[in-house]
Amino acid sequence: MSADDAADETADPDVDAPNAAPDDSPHILSAGSAADGEDAADETTETFHAFWADVVADEVEARDPDEPIVIKGGVSPSGVAHLGNFNEIMRGYFVAEVLRDRGREVRQVFTSDDKDPLRKVPRKLANADGEIVGLGEVDAGALGRNLGKPYTAIPDPFGEAESYAAHFAGLLKADADRLDVPVEMLSNTELYADGDFDDAVRTVLGDVERVREVLFPYQDKVDDEYVPFNPVCAECGKVTETVTGIDPEAETVDYVCTDMDAGGNTIEGCGHEGTATFREGKLPWRLEWPAQWGVLGVDFEPFGKDHAEGSWPSGVDVARNVFGEEPPVPMVYEWFTLNGDAFSSSEGNVVTVQELLELIEPEVLRYFFALHPKKARDLDIERLDQLVDRFDRFERAYFGEVDDPDLTAFAERAYPFVVGRPDDPPTERPIRLPYTFAAVLGMVDDPDFRERLARDEGHIPDDADADAVDAALARVEQARNWAERTGNEYDYRLQTDLPAVEFDEDVAAALDDLAAFVAAGHDGEEIQGAMYETARDHDVEVSDFFAAGYRLFFDDTQGPRLGEFLGELERDYVVDRLRREA
RNA sequence: GGGCCGGUAGCUCAGUUAGGGAGAGCGUCCGGCUUUUAACCGGACGGUCGGGGGUUCGAAUCCCUCCCGGCCCGCCA
Numbered sequence: 001m002s003a004d005d006a007a008d009e010t011a012d013p014d015v016d017a018p019n020a021a022p023d024d025s026p027h028i029l030s031a032g033s034a035a036d037g038e039d040a041a042d043e044t045t046e047t048f049h050a051f052w053a054d055v056v057a058d059e060v061e062a063r064d065p066d067e068p069i070v071i072k073g074g075v076s077p078s079g080v081a082h083l084g085n086f087n088e089i090m091r092g093y094f095v096a097e098v099l100r101d102r103g104r105e106v107r108q109v110f111t112s113d114d115k116d117p118l119r120k121v122p123r124k125l126a127n128a129d130g131e132i133v134g135l136g137e138v139d140a141g142a143l144g145r146n147l148g149k150p151y152t153a154i155p156d157p158f159g160e161a162e163s164y165a166a167h168f169a170g171l172l173k174a175d176a177d178r179l180d181v182p183v184e185m186l187s188n189t190e191l192y193a194d195g196d197f198d199d200a201v202r203t204v205l206g207d208v209e210r211v212r213e214v215l216f217p218y219q220d221k222v223d224d225e226y227v228p229f230n231p232v233c234a235e236c237g238k239v240t241e242t243v244t245g246i247d248p249e250a251e252t253v254d255y256v257c258t259d260m261d262a263g264g265n266t267i268e269g270c271g272h273e274g275t276a277t278f279r280e281g282k283l284p285w286r287l288e289w290p291a292q293w294g295v296l297g298v299d300f301e302p303f304g305k306d307h308a309e310g311s312w313p314s315g316v317d318v319a320r321n322v323f324g325e326e327p328p329v330p331m332v333y334e335w336f337t338l339n340g341d342a343f344s345s346s347e348g349n350v351v352t353v354q355e356l357l358e359l360i361e362p363e364v365l366r367y368f369f370a371l372h373p374k375k376a377r378d379l380d381i382e383r384l385d386q387l388v389d390r391f392d393r394f395e396r397a398y399f400g401e402v403d404d405p406d407l408t409a410f411a412e413r414a415y416p417f418v419v420g421r422p423d424d425p426p427t428e429r430p431i432r433l434p435y436t437f438a439a440v441l442g443m444v445d446d447p448d449f450r451e452r453l454a455r456d457e458g459h460i461p462d463d464a465d466a467d468a469v470d471a472a473l474a475r476v477e478q479a480r481n482w483a484e485r486t487g488n489e490y491d492y493r494l495q496t497d498l499p500a501v502e503f504d505e506d507v508a509a510a511l512d513d514l515a516a517f518v519a520a521g522h523d524g525e526e527i528q529g530a531m532y533e534t535a536r537d538h539d540v541e542v543s544d545f546f547a548a549g550y551r552l553f554f555d556d557t558q559g560p561r562l563g564e565f566l567g568e569l570e571r572d573y574v575v576d577r578l579r580r581e582a
Numbered sequence: 583g584g585g586c587c588g589g590u591a592g593c594u595c596a597g598u599u600a601g602g603g604a605g606a607g608c609g610u611c612c613g614g615c616u617u618u619u620a621a622c623c624g625g626a627c628g629g630u631c632g633g634g635g636g637u638u639c640g641a642a643u644c645c646c647u648c649c650c651g652g653c654c655c656g657c658c659a
Binding site for chain 1: 585586587588593594595596597599600605606607608615616617618619620621622651652653654655656657658659
């Protein structure tokens, strides 16, 4: 394939095959990769780590990096900052925190590759509130007219931020704040404008021959004419692809603003012929990524599996043989799916951090990112209760309450980072209501009811202080949102008004009897028992009688265990409702 | 077609570092909570550890091979 072609045509003695040796594999967390490397046999810490971030931290420290250690992530702006994008931030975050815990100074940065051109109009966008909207909500024409321009040169479709790029970066930053992750957002456009890339561009354009040789095995487009620099057209503002000459002395390039192919569509160039300085353009991705490593002094960078076999090997090669520096410690992470399918903003299969935080606590979401990066994981919104249950168990394991040595070992190390308190780990386990139980409580709005039922069911200790109780009950709102969002079996509401009902005489009489029983003052357990007896007394099928109760209180045919539920409600309300009076 | 990474119970996943008991939670079923109704408790059912071969006294774990899935092998990022 292309590798063979490359070998044939590269009549160059000192650069033959791609220079990515086996030990440059980015899969540093895979089973086989920790095996004894025969080469640099520097007793690579054979310590076992229960938390993957420690394994990565070992790799970083083994290089004896200067401080602050720099950890990077980055994305190109798109319409929606979805959960998958957060791998770039969260995976790096845990490594950063582990290194800080080891006494290192760490700087976590996140680059927005916002000098890239907008290549097609996104079908969905997230507004400043994180809500996903279609193009109908924005000035789509303004986007269409600006195809081919850098994201930073395109107006914010919502008319609020400085640019499209600023809007998108703002979304990411806001979500990072919500997860309490301190990350420094960097704009590629600004890095160019400030001259940070000057040396890299000089290196590249100063020896284009060399760059071509390095790049040749990786890209078919690289030929004797290829110039790895994309000036921004002075006339129309688009990122151009046709450089006709380089003046290394003046540090300028000549270009023609030609048409650009963008995934099948053509973005028309204006035909302008001009001259651009080294700052008035950008390096293409395969050079820009390794250039960032050098400019920012990156020591570690996680990236998705799509980069593992494509731009990583070429990036390693470019870093060493163009820029003369070592690439950072890499780490490939698997992609998440959402409800079984790939994230896709165009098809609406996306979820944002902000949306998720309406359903689960931040620590639960952080926990999700603390799980092993090499496993493809599905985030199933319908089964969010499973994720929360797993987190609760993980938390109990940290407090020594779970008989599972592996889980406990993982929890002992990872839990303090997951809750964001490595220096000051909690000494007391928070009160956690089981998520589905919280969903049951969410059927009633009254906070006192929620607390009473939670206490009666033994989920809140008698001596719990008020703050701890409030914290525990906060989950009810989230579980309630989950029930509503999924429309699952917990999505019922206690009816404040009498539903339209009609019962036959026997049922009506039984309800009246039950009302009298409740009015006399009995607890939930007794009411539950009375329901059976009353039904039998009136020759009513038990199931029919329960159905009548669910109709009255939930306007449905099913519901939670009714007796105990009614026992916690206001007595007058229950009595009136059973009598069909209010 | 080639490369990389994955494949453990119906579902979500531990376990592979260092070979020795196949596990957890949820779901399902049964039972308990005096008395069918989602929450609580107990128990049971449930797996050829993707298939096959090899090494070994012993393999989910190591080796080979095949199957399946994702990604990459144009451009872009």
